[in-house]
Amino acid sequence: MSDLAQAGVLMALLFLLLGLGVWVALALIGCGLVGLLLFTDAPAGVIFATTAWGSTASWSLTALPLFIWMGEILYRTRLAEDMFSGLGPWVNGLPGRLVHVNVLGCGIFAAVSGSSAATAATIGKISLPELKARGYDESISIGSLAGAGTLGLLIPPSIVMIVYGVAAQVSIVKLFTAGILPGLMMMLLFSGYIAIWALRNPAKVPRDAEQVGWAERFKRLRLLAPVVLLIVGVIGSIYAGIATATEAATIGVIGSLIIAGLGGSLGRTSFVASLTGAARTSCMITFILLGAAYLTSAMSFTGLPANVAQWIASLNLSAYGLLAVLTVFFILLGCFLDGISIVVLTTAVLLPAVQAAGIDPLWFGIYLILVVEMAQITPPVGFNLFVIQGITGKGLFTLARMAFPFFLLLVLATVLITVFPDIVMVLPRAMG
Incomplete structure (x- = not known):
């Protein structure tokens, strides 16, 4: 059987299993088993045993449950509510007013959670009811949350970055560093679009009754102090070379436990719930x-x-031509698979071709994460859309329509880092 036919059989089987609702991991194992039994004489059981050990016995992976636990702890605190109160007075003078809190809040929470779904859920539970009560247009409120929620994948510490680093054998510390400038760029693009939308639709942006003086603004900044200190502790220790990703994750867990304890949200029930959620x-x-x-x-x-x-x-595609083809491929794949599945399924297969085209694996990791962010707001398997659907009760395709402008901004960001790769590479190069 030709390579094309083999690929067709395995892809058809994979999508069939996923369509039947089989767990992603079991679907992948099933396809691997069928591939070995049908197309090779290799011992499927022995390969499974060695692969299971080799893929999970990685020191780099120890950072993963720690960062997830940190996010679970903070998810149960008043952190998002405090961020809304602290940031609100500072964005009231911008076109779009409090909608910018979605972007800033998601950006800040992303820097301490590492999860796109947790970022969207935590900020959304606070901001969406508040924005609706004040009369903000739902399309921009929900769309901006869907888009900004994806920052949980790009702004370090990112769980998907750890997964890619392990799969591609790329330094996780350098990946974290490479994601900082693209993450800030995405926040600027999202806020820029909100401002332009607000200037074009002034009637849909209410004037808030709350007028906060400068003294109160600075007083409320104290609400942001815990999360700022946590970001400095986690990201600062990595960038300064003081801690590895795993050690920084430990700092993050200790810091989040302190924040939860001082905030009064760390009880036995919430502690056990955070551990259970992280383990799951x-x-x-x-x-x-x-x-x-x-x-x-x-x-x-x-x-x-x-x-x-x-x-x-x-x-004989150029690097640009290859990336254009891969972008379309990943967007289509994102309609059916979640972000982590896309990363682990495609990295090992595509990386040799990517490197042959002269593309740096570190840069490719950030590019891949940006494309995976698109998958988070692409129906029918858009995790952020599912999260926001749970908060709002709106239809999946209605949410996708609201998020579409922010999907296009992610496409623009992909173009920008392709044309100007130093956006990604300048900080890792400075580290040496």
Whole structure:
């Protein structure tokens, strides 16, 4: 059977299993098993055992449950509510007013949670009812939350960055550093669009009754102090070379426990709930990593990845041409798979072709995360859309329509880092 036919069989089986509601990890393992049994003579059981150990016994992965636990602890605090109160007076004079709190709040919470879904859920539960009560237009309120919620993937510490770093054997510390400027750029793009929208639709932006003086503004900034100190502790320790990603995650957990304890939200129930939530999410991600590693191993035994890389190389595409094709491919894949599945499923297969085209794996990681952010707000499998649907009760495609302008901003950001790669590379190069 030809490589194209083999790929077609495995892809059809994968989408069939996913369509039937089979867990992503089990679907990946099933496809790997079928690939080995049908197309090779390799021992499927032995390969599964060695792959299961090799894909999970990684020191880099120890940062993953710690960052997830940090986010779970903070999810149960008053952090988002305090951010809304602290940031609100400072954005009231901007076009769009309190809608900018969605962007700033998501950006700040992303820097301490590492999760897109947790960022969207935490900020959304506070901001959406508040914005609706004050008469803000729902389309811009919900759309900006959907878009800004994806910052949880890009602004370090990002769980997807850890997954990519492990899969691609790229320094997680350098990935974290590379995500800082693109993350800030995305916040500027989102806020810029909100301002332009507000200037074009002044009737849809109410004048808030609350007028806060300068003394009160600075007083409310104290509400942001805990999260700012936590960001400095986590990201600052990594960038200064004081701590590895795992050590910084430990600092983050200790800091979040202190914040929760001082805020009065750290009881026995919330502590156990945060541990349970972190364990559940960590197990899910590790299981998906295992399944993807097994499928990748199975495909390598068939020779498919090498042949795909060779075929892509034979097309003689420029780096720009290859990235254009991959962007379309990832957007289509994002309609059916979540972000982590996309990363672990495609990294090992595509990285040889990407490197052959002269693209830096570190830069490609940030590019991939930006494209995966698009998948977070792409129906029918857009995790951020599911989260916001749970908060608002609106239809998935209605939410997708509201988020579409922010999807286009993610496309623009992908173009910008492609044309100006130093946006990604300048900070990691400065680290040495």
